Amino acid sequence: GQQVMQIPQYQHVQEGEDFTTYCNSSTTLSNIQWYKQRPGGHPVFLIQLVKSGEVKKQKRLTFQFGEAKKNSSLHITATQTTDVGTYFCAGAQINFGNEKLTFGTGTRLTIIP
């Protein structure tokens, strides 16, 4: 079945440093989605990328979708303490007319003030 790998598993950065997490799928995706989960919370949708090579920005966050639609990255510039949490990518494949999401293992970001 489809597998989605994410690296690194953990990342500790000083406040103000940049952060990047990488996501790789074993199969071509219809789209990829990114979620943020705060400690003790539930996944919250951040963004969806659909097109090959697509790049989207949300303030300090930059999301990229690879040309082959099998990998993606999330880059945060100048991290803040509010960025703490686990970032999951989720690869989408069409199944029974709807999307079936396969989540990555997540990257847990901690910020050193």
Place this chain on the structure above:
Amino acid sequence: GAGVSQSPRYKVAKRGQDVALRCDPISGHVSLFWYQQALGQGPEFLTYFQNEAQLDKSGLPSDRFFAERPEGSVSTLKIQRTQQEDSAVYLCASSSTSGVGDTQYFGPGTRLTVL
């Protein structure tokens, strides 16, 4: 309500007990998903409903797991004869259509602990 709600938020069960977990999706949402999230892992797909029809149950780990959505709104995930390996957070998500590219909105989850 404004979002997806789940109850109970926490459930402790003795091994062998049956449990029922409830999900109230966002009103009018067509699609409903159940996920299982073990500690330190990403959510894993269990099953998917489009209205009252269960279109995909390929992620259910065993025949002890059963889900229903009889009126196309509220859904219940039932686990029979619970085992310790069933301990996890069970997340429910809904989306407004059955189409591709629709955002899934997650509920707060039910944390199940099996002793």
